[in-house]
Amino acid sequence: MQQSYEPTAAQAPGGAARVLVVDDDPTVAEVVTGYLERAGHIVDRAGDGPTALARAAAHRPDLVVLDLMLPGMDGLEVCRRIRSRGPVPVIMLTARGDEEDRVLGLEVGADDYVTKPFSPRELVLRVESVLRRARPGTDRHPVRAGGLTVDPAARRATRDGAELALTLREFDLLAFFLRHPGRVYSREDLMREVWGWEFGDLSTVTVHIRRLRGKVEDDPARPRLIQTVWGVGYRFEPVEPEARHP
Secondary structure, three states: OOOOOOOOOOOOHHHOOEEEEEOOOHHHHHHHHHHHHHOOOEEEEEOOHHHHHHHHHHOOOOEEEEEOOOOOOOHHHHHHHHHHHOOOOEEEEEOOOOHHHHHHHHHOOOOEEEEOOOOHHHHHHHHHHHHHHHOOOOOOOOEEEOOEEEEOOOOEEEEOOEEOOOOHHHHHHHHHHHHOOOOEEOHHHHHHHHHOOOOOOOHHHHHHHHHHHHHHOOOOOOOOOEEEEOOOEEEEOOOOHHHHOO
């Protein structure tokens, strides 16, 4: 039986975030670790998949920086196994700018990715952006629409009473849609409002919309809740459960 992360797992002292850096290149790992520590974070390191899983089990990380290309067990499998234990934000590092690699990382639940070679300062900014989004916001009241409920305080979402297994970004995306029904948002709008980025790869939004539809729609191929407005973006229409099941 796999070990699960407990909600009461010990966190890093003083409110600092505990970040697990997983990269088989010791130079990259050392540079990333140095920048994250100077930014005030507590850093654990691992050079391969099994060690990363052991480190994560021993000390639950607040976030994982994970290289895609690892010896033996690749980053995609490490991401799957870490996320199977509980909702931990993951930033994937990829050595190639190939879109397929980026999409694969997002498909297995990575919250962000950075392409090598990268600026360590940019990586720290991405880490802090993801951590900021992972913390409960000021609006902590549950939101309900279309048979969906999002509880920001508990980081819990349900569909017709059944709990949804959402990544950090999927949760934030769904919460945003529920708070703004009937309005059309472009991918640029969603990247700014949900991710907190003024620029970035818009395929990130596309992949998350597809993943979210797979979890909230009766028929993801014919979405009724998260609708595409061609040439513009996406709109959330809160269709109630009885209307979804004629």
